[in-house]
Amino acid sequence: MKYEELVHRCFRCGYCKFTEDYHDFNCPTYRKFRFETYSPGGRMWLIRAWLNNEIKTSERFQQILFSCATCANCVEHCVFTFKDDLVNIFVAAREKLVSEGIIPPAVRDYLKNIYIGGNPYKEPEAERGKWTEGTSIKAFEGQEYLFYIGCVGSYDERAKKIARSVGNLFLKSGLSFGILGEKEHCDGNEVKVLGEAGLFQYLAERNITQFKEIGAKKIVTLDPHALNAFKKHYRELGATFEVFHSTQILAHLIRSGKIPLSSYEARVTFHDPCYLGRHNGIYDAPREILQSIPGVELLKMRQNKADALCCGGGGGNFFTDILGGGKDSPGRIRVRQALDTGAQIIAVSCPQCAKMLDDALKAENLTERLEVLDVSEILNRALA
Amino acid sequence: MKNILQALADAVGRDYVSDQPEEMYFYARDPGLMPPHQPDYVVVPGTVEEIQTVVRLASREKIPIVPMGAGMALTGLIIPLKGGIVLDMKRMNRILEVHEKARYALVEGGTSQGFLKSYLEEHHPRLRHSIPDSPATATIAANVMIHGQGRLTQQYGFNSDMVSGLEVVLASGEICRIGSCAVSPDWFSKGAPFPDLSGLFLGWFGATGIITKIAVKLYPRKKMRDVEIFLTDDEELVPSMIYELTHTEMVEDINIFVQPRPMIFRGNHHIALFFTGDTDEELEFKRKLIWHALDPYIKSKDGGFMGIPPVMKPTLLDMPQKSVSRFADVKKGGGFEYSGPIILVEKYPQCARKIVELAARYDLGYSGMARIIGRGHSMMYGFAFTFNRADSEMMARTRSALCEISLFVLELGGVFWKPTVEEQKMALEKMDPNTRALMKMIKANLDPLGIMNPGNWEVA
Structure with a gap:
């Protein structure tokens, strides 16, 4: 297994489970399950035992590995020099399980759907661009930016609204951009974190070739998960294009006066998506956008930025739901944390977080008191 | 089943x-x-x-x-x-009450050190508790159960001395309250003025009952905190230096560490002196008294204060000390273990020489760290060795070194802190027979079926 030489070095001291100031446990799976085995230290010790044949590949072991939201809270708070590789180690263990063909059915189905149909929704690839219907968003033909949507934004009803919302702002600002529509392919971030390295490489190389062929030099992503794949893993495979998240571009457009804003009165709290924040260090752009809207009062959740609690959708759980629901699920805890701020709106900048927190609001019966909106949707409400 | x-x-x-x-x-x-x-x-x-x-x-x-x-x-x-x-x-990690004026906190039996620290900083910024160097996830109850020490130990004794009430589930399943809380809604004393029954549980490692609630004393949290390090290469002088320093009553915590790396640290005894103040004036006053207490040693060129690099200060002032956990990876192997006997401060020279001797003989990475308990009433001397968890031979050498320390400590008049089962047996064997019989009686009465953490504190 990759990183095998690191797994014995965990002391299981538990700093990885906390926020920086020890206010609360911040590992999504530990908060949900409360056995040490579901903490990063537990995983490290179990992976070592598994490699040494001291435990077998049971269903529970698979659940322990695949419930990890790869949120990187452990990477942020581990005290050891190998901390940067913690998520990589968990993904490597998943890769080994995938290569041995012993994986939970939900993971198998996700990977199979991508392999066969190119997306996890079993929808035709030809419908990837349907979210643009009724808009004047154009296909990419050498514009300055390629707007990459990803599977969730292309097919999920809630996420499609977010794609349209961002697209509308780009149009209003006069940004030179185009989309791939039916020619777009899965970015593969979740394929990679679920351990299918071969399929990921295939998807990544296909996308890199396509981006090169069409001359895309600047890519703006709707989904932080795609941003992560492009910025980190595609570069390892030779990609040279620049990558931005939509919030970075929107912040720039507002700064340049290309998105004129009027007042929108609302108390808003921002939820940092793991793949935007901890994984890629983008904390300021979405906040800058919200703070630029006259009338918006930005309220801080106690756990924010590098200490933000994951919505529970990371690491493939958005599709596989191995982390699962219940009152201690991270999404439900997160919306309760948002409620504590007195906010009316939970702002997000990730279509997966939007959907997860929407579901959590329903489960907590909080839909009358809170609303989950993408940063771009709030911006649209404030357009002059 | x-x-x-x-x-x-x-x-x-x-x-x-x-x-x-x-x-x-x-x-x-x-x-x-x-x-x-x-x-x-x-x-x-x-x-x-x-x-x-x-x-x-x-x-x-x-x-x-x-x-x-x-x-x-x-x-x-x-x-x-x-x-x-x-x-x-x-999972039982709620902070149930903080009594600001009576300076105590009542928490559930699984509450971590980190939770209480964070809670006090946010809600009661003028209060603090004695934070041990163990990771933040260590619990308040487990720490007092092993008579742990913390940042306030030089001032107020073992962390278990700071307990002001317990709720315990006995082996029968009944709940028993210990201290003022047994007769009052307030949790301000673990015993006095009544018989102190907390000794039936503290130090027993769960062999007599399970702590489900615990109250601990809180202390003033000053606005500023600083550290000075006094260096000497003569271990024989350390006990008298500690005597002078504790006489000032100006110091929050005194740790003395020896370690082979970096190279300039080797052979030196670093006396880390932590002190606090609400104003610059208070802090400087304490600093002056601390410096003054060690003047004779500076004049005789037996030691001096070290200029602490700015990069080192946050590490020293960190609570809990993350650097303690990092010691586990010195050999890139994720492990360390230490024997931390409680012993007189005057035995410091023998302990300091012993760790260096054992580390050389067993070819181990080491760190020696003494924490002064009370006003020099005793100290915990931590003989710590780091090991590579993937190297069974190194682990065996570490075990052997620690076994030698157990014998050495008993000969030197020390007592084991959080003893292993083997050390418990050694202690019981050396113990006054009537004391041993009393322990047996207590255990037999509180746990007649022998189901509570069996193997620990079992008197044959």
């Missing part, structure tokens, strides 16, 4: 009980060097009533039951030596 699993699930909920190989593997060991032994069940209770139900079940079925905090003692005290149920207490 299926009906027991079901009974446990009925008690705490199916999600919080496991008999699966993954939990059996993990909860069979701690991060130290003690041999593992698997439990039969791991239970993560959420309420006192659930614990009572589990204990009554254990009592009825004669199943061992082992309470566990974070398992950071490293001496195997949470390893279920005779199987049974491991009770992971960390």
Whole structure:
């Protein structure tokens, strides 16, 4: 297994489970399950035992590995020099399980759907661009930016609204951009974190070739998960294009006066998506956008930025739901944390977080008191 | 055994009980060097009533039951030596009350050091508790159960001296309150002015009862905190230096460390002196008195204050000390263990020489760290060795070195802190027979079936 030489070095001291100031446990799976085995230290010790044949590949072991939201809270708070590789180690263990063909059915189905149909929704690839219907968003033909949507934004009803919302702002600002529509392919971030390295490489190389062929030099992503794949893993495979998240571009457009804003009165709290924040260090752009809207009062959740609690959708759980629901699920805890701020709106900048927190609001019966909106949707409400 | 699993699930909920190989593997060991032994069940209770139900079940079925905090003692005290149920207490982590004016906090039995620190900083910024160097996940209850020490130990003694009340579930499943809380709604004293019954539980490692609530004393938190380090290469002088420093009553905490790396540290004894103040004036006043106390040693050129690089200060002032955990990876191997006897400060020179001798003989990475307890009434001397968990031969050498220390400590008049089962046996053997008989009587009365963390403090 990759990183095998690191797994014995965990002391299981538990700093990885906390926020920086020890206010609360911040590992999504530990908060949900409360056995040490579901903490990063537990995983490290179990992976070592598994490699040494001291435990077998049971269903529970698979659940322990695949419930990890790869949120990187452990990477942020581990005290050891190998901390940067913690998520990589968990993904490597998943890769080994995938290569041995012993994986939970939900993971198998996700990977199979991508392999066969190119997306996890079993929808035709030809419908990837349907979210643009009724808009004047154009296909990419050498514009300055390629707007990459990803599977969730292309097919999920809630996420499609977010794609349209961002697209509308780009149009209003006069940004030179185009989309791939039916020619777009899965970015593969979740394929990679679920351990299918071969399929990921295939998807990544296909996308890199396509981006090169069409001359895309600047890519703006709707989904932080795609941003992560492009910025980190595609570069390892030779990609040279620049990558931005939509919030970075929107912040720039507002700064340049290309998105004129009027007042929108609302108390808003921002939820940092793991793949935007901890994984890629983008904390300021979405906040800058919200703070630029006259009338918006930005309220801080106690756990924010590098200490933000994951919505529970990371690491493939958005599709596989191995982390699962219940009152201690991270999404439900997160919306309760948002409620504590007195906010009316939970702002997000990730279509997966939007959907997860929407579901959590329903489960907590909080839909009358809170609303989950993408940063771009709030911006649209404030357009002059 | 299926009906027991079901009974446990009925008690705490199916999600919080496991008999699966993954939990059996993990909860069979701690991060130290003690041999593992698997439990039969791991239970993560959420309420006192659930614990009572589990204990009554254990009592009825004669199943061992082992309470566990974070398992950071490293001496195997949470390893279920005779199987049974491991009770992971960390779901019970609520802070129930902070009495600002009476300066105490009442918390549930699984509350971590980190939670209480964070809570006090946010809600009661003028109060603090004695934070140990163990990781933030270590629990308040487990720390006092092993008579842990912390940042306020030089001023106020062992962390267990700072307990101001306990709620304990006995082996029968009954709840027992210890201290003022037994007769009052207030948790300000663990014993006085009545007989102090806390000794029936503290230091027993769960062999007489399970702490479900604990009150600890809080102390003034000053606005500023600083550290000075006095260096000497003559270990013989350290006890008299400590005598002078503790006489000033200006110091919050005194640690003395020796370590071979970086190179310039080798052979020196670093006396780290932590002090606090609400104003610059107060801080400088204390600094002046501390410096003045050591003037003679500076004049005689036996030592001097070290200029602390700015990059080093945050590490020194960190609470809890993350650097302690980092010691585990010095050999890139994720392990360390230490023997930390409680011993007179005047024995410092022998201890400091012993660790260097053992590290050389067994070819081990080491760190020696003494923490002064009270006004020089005693010290904890930590003989710490780091090891590579993937190197069984190195682990064996570490075990041998620690075994030698156990014998050395007893000869030197020290007593074991958080002793391993072997050290408990050694201590009981050397113990005054009447004291030993009293311990036996206490254990037999409080745990007649021998189900409470069996193997620990068992008098033959």
